[in-house]
Amino acid sequence: MKKGNKELLIVGDRVLIRVEDGEERSKVGLYLPATAVDNQAVQGGTIVATGPGQALPSVEEHLDEPWKITGSKDTRYVPMQAHVGDFALFFRKAAVEITFESEVFLVVPQAAILALAREPRKKSQF
Numbered sequence: 759m760k761k762g763n764k765e766l767l768i769v770g771d772r773v774l775i776r777v778e779d780g781e782e783r784s785k786v787g788l789y790l791p792a793t794a795v796d797n798q799a800v801q802g803g804t805i806v807a808t809g810p811g812q813a814l815p816s817v818e819e820h821l822d823e824p825w826k827i828t829g830s831k832d833t834r835y836v837p838m839q840a841h842v843g844d845f846a847l848f849f850r851k852a853a854v855e856i857t858f859e860s861e862v863f864l865v866v867p868q869a870a871i872l873a874l875a876r877e878p879r880k881k882s883q884f
Contacts, residue, residue: 759807761859768809771868773840775803775848776861800872801850803864805842811835840868845875 759766759774768774814834840846852870856863 759858761861764859766807766858768807768865770809771812771836771838772809772865773805773838773846773868773871774807775846775853775864775866776806777801777803777864799850800847801853801864802845802847805840805844805846806863808838808840808842811838838868840871840874841876843876846871847873847875 759768766774812835814836846866848866849870849872853864853866856865
């Protein structure tokens with residue numbers, strides 16, 4: 759996510775969330791029960807950036823000599839289920855609050871996300 763001349767990179771399987779105010783009903787129409795809102799157990803917000811996902815270990819041909827480097831290989835990742843623009847419901851206790859360029863965000867591991875709400879993709883006309 760770029761803001762001004764700085765860029766914030768999210769690493770691993772984490773997402774950056776812009777938090778919605780403590781409303782009972784989210785902008786996408788999800789209802790948050792009073793018990794969840796009062797105890798701050800569950801919170802919702804819009805995903806503004808995601809990390810690349812969980813890195814997969816490289817598979818080498820020479821399993822008996824794993825220290826051998828046979829060439830440069832690109833790191834592969836388990837793809838993220840969360841996408842930029844999704845509305846996420848997540849466990850508040852797993853979130854870490856950060857401030858970037860005077861704006862407050864939460865960094866949340868993908869495992870702490872309970873549900874995602876996403877606008878349906880429009881079908882291509884071709």
